[in-house]
Amino acid sequence: MSIVTDIKKAAAKALQALYNVNINEADVLVNSTKPEFDGDYTIVLFAFVKQLRKSPEILGKEIGDYLMANELQLFSRFNVIKGFLNLTIKDTYWLHFLSSQYNNAAYGVQAHNGTRVMVEYSSPNTNKPLHLGHLRNNFLGWSTAEILKASGNEVVKTCVVNDRGIHISKSMIAWQWFGNGATPENTGIKGDHLVGDYYVMFNNEYKKEVEQLISKGASKEEAEQQAPIMEAARQMLVDWEKGKPEVRDLWQKMNSWVYKGFDETYQRIGTDFDKVYYESNTYLLGKDLVEEGLQKGVFYRKEDNSVWVDLTADGLDEKVVQRKDGTSVYITQDIGLAEQKQKEYNIQQSIYVVGDEQNYHFKVLKLICQKLGLPSADGIHHLSYGMVELPTGKMKSREGTVVDADDLLDEMVKIAAQKTEELGKIKDFNEDELKELYNTIGIGALKFFILRVDPKKRMVFNPEESIDFHGFTAPFIQYTYARIKSILRKENSAIQAANTGNVLLPLEKELIVQAEQFPTIIAEAAEAYDPSKVAVYIYNYAKTFNSFYTEHSVTNAESAEKKNLRLQLCVLTAHIIKTGMCLLGIEVPERM
């Protein structure tokens, strides 16, 4: 139960008592009071003015008087400016909150509420290594899953590996043609990068062949169709589907290189899954649902034997769900997998972390599932995120303008090391500790940079300028944490639960007010599937702590009560920072 909820309840009660009107507490608008006014929280009165036919000033005064008289434990004073009723909460309320929660390391985390949610994220193709765009997906998916857990859901993290299809066939062909038996072992190249190199080689060769054919008089379309390497890749896909042993062996071998490479990267960035689906196992799912859909009249068959769904009544197009040759298209297996997930895990919600270029696809997917009456249908939610762009524009693999994930992580750690050494505070760190610290700072900075932005929005990553360790960044927050821990290491004496005095200085109070909001923030972030809410909150909270830290001494506080109070504040702040950063997948160092 949050203080804001209490205020809303009290306001609804006041309105009932004073004017005999029934106002839903959810309709009472309560904001944080702007710093330039006196108060902690503000009730916005405009909404009631018309209905009650009273001026905002009088309304505010009457409600304020009522609250002072009837909610003695909550409010100490109020003022009314225009339509805003500014309320000040009693210091004793805040002090009690602090004393009761400071020692709760799990503060902000809710108990299980019985809802089970699946979060599908990462879902890579196995023909090339991860790049910056995949990192946003991974950070977002992992963090959203953790936030959902913290707000009381049981979460199943899952990944659908796109391990079959024309893309991997391309890498395989290029490897056969140009590889000379290259392996990660004999080249020293990380497996996913090695396979990606052959994908690039495929495209280079393909381009060359197309140009040659065009110079011999073929049209562009003909050339693209007839290029020998493309024909070979298509044949390889056919052979794969037939289960031709050599092809399957090569496929397995090359995929295993990729998985090993991915695992390394995943480990570095903390990505993990409870369940992994492979498309080579799931791509035939959904075929029976096509039959079912035909019987239910959701789908219809055209003369050429292809099967369609008509979504024009819902403002969308007609969509094919089975080709005329009887093979299924991408969306068919998605429908099948949606059903499979539901059957296997009995989930209430199924979240797909996928880029916004697939908005239409997921609209269609959900609609079809609903029309088929699948129990999982209404729980489908596309967590759509914007592309990561470079200052020069969108990243394109073919034009070589991708920021490789492994390279970027290396670069971040390198810069973290360099900046840390410049500051010269690490004399008593050993080598392992330094390595860990550089990882914590460098990878933390990257995660925070990406997660602090609203997922829905496109974002720009500038390799030169985006790598910052000051201001609105993870290292800022990590530094705040390290300074708190430094204080707490020095203060061995037990912190008392009581004995915190009864008056709060402005910065002491501000810290508690913000701390009290933490569970609400987590709930909002979970509701919106938006880790940036947590990132912004933790940053602001750390900022308040830094002001407090500069202004007031903890160890040399002016009285024993103040020292005890501030130690409680330190402990609570450390817990909140650690928990909040943990929800973002970012570690916090004891020293830095």
Add this chain to the structure above:
RNA sequence: GGCCCCGUAGUUCAAUGGAUAGAAUAGAAGUUUCCUAAACUUUAGAUACAAGUUCGAUUCUUGUCGGGGCUACCA
């Protein structure tokens, strides 16, 4: 062509229809006998444009201009 999304300080990001549009960074000026200056304090700087709805619009509606995405019997 049709459908969808986005235009906020030089730059990168905020702002459930609410008070004087917040941060960070880059710029200017300060703070270290005192718990870590990766910090703190002060300062200057923005809602693409035009109408409309409203007591009140960055937010909702319409139009203009600018940017992006989707619109495959590809995945």
